[in-house]
Structures are given as C-alpha cells and as structure tokens.
Amino acid sequence: MTKAKRALQAVALSALTLLPAVARAGVVVAQGLGLPPDASQDGHKIDGLIHETLIFIGIMFAIMVAWMVTACLIHGRKHRAEYAHTTPRGQKLLVAIVGVLVLADAELYLKSLFDMNDTFWNFEAADQAKDVVRIEVNAHQWAWQARYAGPDGRFNTADDIVTLNDFRVPQGAPVLIQLTSTDVIHSFYLPNFRVKQDAMPGMVNRLWFKPMETGEYEIGCAQHCGVNHYKMRALLTVLPKEAYDRWAAEASANSARGFDADDVVAHWGWDWKDPKPVEGDVPRAAEQAPKSQNGKEG
Numbered sequence: 023m024t025k026a027k028r029a030l031q032a033v034a035l036s037a038l039t040l041l042p043a044v045a046r047a048g049v050v051v052a053q054g055l056g057l058p059p060d061a062s063q064d065g066h067k068i069d070g071l072i073h074e075t076l077i078f079i080g081i082m083f084a085i086m087v088a089w090m091v092t093a094c095l096i097h098g099r100k101h102r103a104e105y106a107h108t109t110p111r112g113q114k115l116l117v118a119i120v121g122v123l124v125l126a127d128a129e130l131y132l133k134s135l136f137d138m139n140d141t142f143w144n145f146e147a148a149d150q151a152k153d154v155v156r157i158e159v160n161a162h163q164w165a166w167q168a169r170y171a172g173p174d175g176r177f178n179t180a181d182d183i184v185t186l187n188d189f190r191v192p193q194g195a196p197v198l199i200q201l202t203s204t205d206v207i208h209s210f211y212l213p214n215f216r217v218k219q220d221a222m223p224g225m226v227n228r229l230w231f232k233p234m235e236t237g238e239y240e241i242g243c244a245q246h247c248g249v250n251h252y253k254m255r256a257l258l259t260v261l262p263k264e265a266y267d268r269w270a271a272e273a274s275a276n277s278a279r280g281f282d283a284d285d286v287v288a289h290w291g292w293d294w295k296d297p298k299p300v301e302g303d304v305p306r307a308a309e310q311a312p313k314s315q316n317g318k319e320g
C-alpha cells in the first residue's frame with residue numbers, strides 16, 4: 023500500500039472514530055449546552071464565551087487526534103527518522119494553524135475582559151440607575167438573609183425589609199447586592215442570571231444583574247460550607263414592577279411593626295458601601311460586617 027493510501031485510510035479512520043463525538047457536541051451546542059434558562063439581560067455574554075470556547079476546543083481536539091492517528095499509522099517501524107535543515111512547508115502550515123488557535127484564545131480573553139469591565143464589574147453604572155434595587159445579604163450556616171433599605175433608603179432602620187431565603191426583585195431593574203457571611207465562606211449563586219459571588223466573613227463583596235423574565239429562580243450556595251450545605255437554597259422571585267412595589271410596601275410595614283431596637287443581633291445590616299472602593303476601605307468594611315450570631319467573631 024502506498025504512503026498516500028495509508029494516510030488517506032488513517033484520516034478516514036480518525037474521522038469515523040470522531041464522528042459520534044462531533045455529532046454529540048453539535049447536539050449539545052444546539053441545545054445551549056444544557057445551561058439553565060437565562061433570565062438576565064447580560065447572561066448571554068457568558069453563554070457566548072462558553073460556546074465559543076467549546077467550538078474552538080472541539081476543532082483543536084479533532085485536529086490533534088487526526089494528526090496523532092495519522093502519525094502512528096504512517097511512521098511505522100520501517101520509517102526512518104529524517105533530519106531537516108530547512109523549514110519544510112508542512113511545518114510552516116503547522117505554525118500557521120497554531121497561530122490561528124492562539125488568536126482565537128486571545129480573542130476570547132479580550133472579549134471576557136471587555137465584558138467584565140463594561141458589564142459584570144461595572145457596579146458604578148448599576149448603582150447610578152434610578153430604579154436600582156439594593157439588597158444586603160447575610161449568609162450563614164445554612165440560610166440566606168436579605169435586607170432591603172425600605173422607603174427611607176437607609177439600612178438598619180425600622181422600615182427595613184428583612185427576609186429569610188426569600189428574595190423578590192422587580193423585572194427590568196438592576197439589582198445590586200452587597201454580601202457578607204457570619205460564619206464560614208459561602209457563595210451566592212444565581213445560575214439563571216449567570217452570576218456568582220463568594221460571601222466572606224469580615225468582608226463585603228458585591229454583584230449585580232438585571233432580571234428580564236418574571237418567574238421563580240433558585241439561589242444556591244456554591245461553596246461547600248458544612249454538613250447542611252446542600253440545604254442552603256433560597257428562591258428569587260422576579261415580579262412585574264407594580265407587584266414588586268405592592269410586596270415591598272407591605273413587607274416594610276410588617277417589619278416596622280416587629281422592629282425591636284434592643285434586638286442587636288437582628289440589626290446585622292451595614293451602611294451601604296460606596297460603589298467606588300476607596301483605598302484603605304477594607305478595614306472599615308470588616309469593621310461593619312456583622313458579627314456571628316452565636317457570639318463569636320465572624
């Protein structure tokens with residue numbers, strides 16, 4: 023059998039072997055990788071990066087496997103190793119292919135940097151929006167507490183709305199969250215909004231997203247935080263604006279009725295942090311983070 027025939031055979035063989043995997047990958051991509059439905063304004067940017075990465079990796083994988091199989095079959099025992107002084111054409115081609123793949127990598131990197139700066143870490147823009155909803159979150163083993171400032175716009179006052187594992191937000195408004203933990207590290211995970219942020223004792227972290235679809239969505243803890251970690255889930259309900267306003271007014275009035283100024287543990291909120299962190303702000307944040315509810319430092 024001639025070399026060319028064997029090479030052809032090798033390529034055909036590797037293509038056949040890869041066919042089921044490539045077909046499966048195609049189906050998975052078509053189905054959106056099995057990701058949960060995206061209910062946010064900017065989640066598609068994350069999905070786009072994931073899909074693009076998968077396609078590039080798929081192409082690279084196919085090339086590498088075909089190459090290795092071909093090399094194994096052609097360069098058998100009888101093949102003598104060759105030493106080339108010049109740069110053969112094949113090697114130039116190889117360098118060109120690798121170059122294209124490196125470019126793809128760079129494109130992914132730049133795109134994610136821009137998305138991070140313009141959108142996901144652009145807290146100033148979210149904070150300046152007129153209809154922004156600010157929520158303070160206190161994570162502890164094994165539940166999520168939420169605090170809304172209420173009509174006075176200030177946290178830790180009598181009209182604060184305080185809920186347990188129950189988050190409600192209006193449709194189409196940016197939701198800005200500052201979060202901390204009273205005990206161990208937790209992670210506030212909203213898969214349907216493509217955001218996740220660690221809740222750390224002694225620190226106030228933040229995240230933001232804009233919910234676009236009404237409905238109920240799960241919040242999970244994405245950091246193994248103890249024996250009941252699996253139970254640490256909450257619900258985020260996206261309501262039409264009017265329904266949200268009605269709920270907020272009612273919840274705030276209820277909270278005001280139950281407010282007890284002497285119940286220090288219940289007032290775990292903090293003064294809302296400036297969206298632009300000032301140098302040396304960290305110790306202040308730590309100072310204001312809530313203390314653990316069992317009396318120990320968080």
Ligand SMILES: [Cu+2]
Pocket residue numbers: 164207208209243244245246247251254
């Ligand atoms: Cu947790």
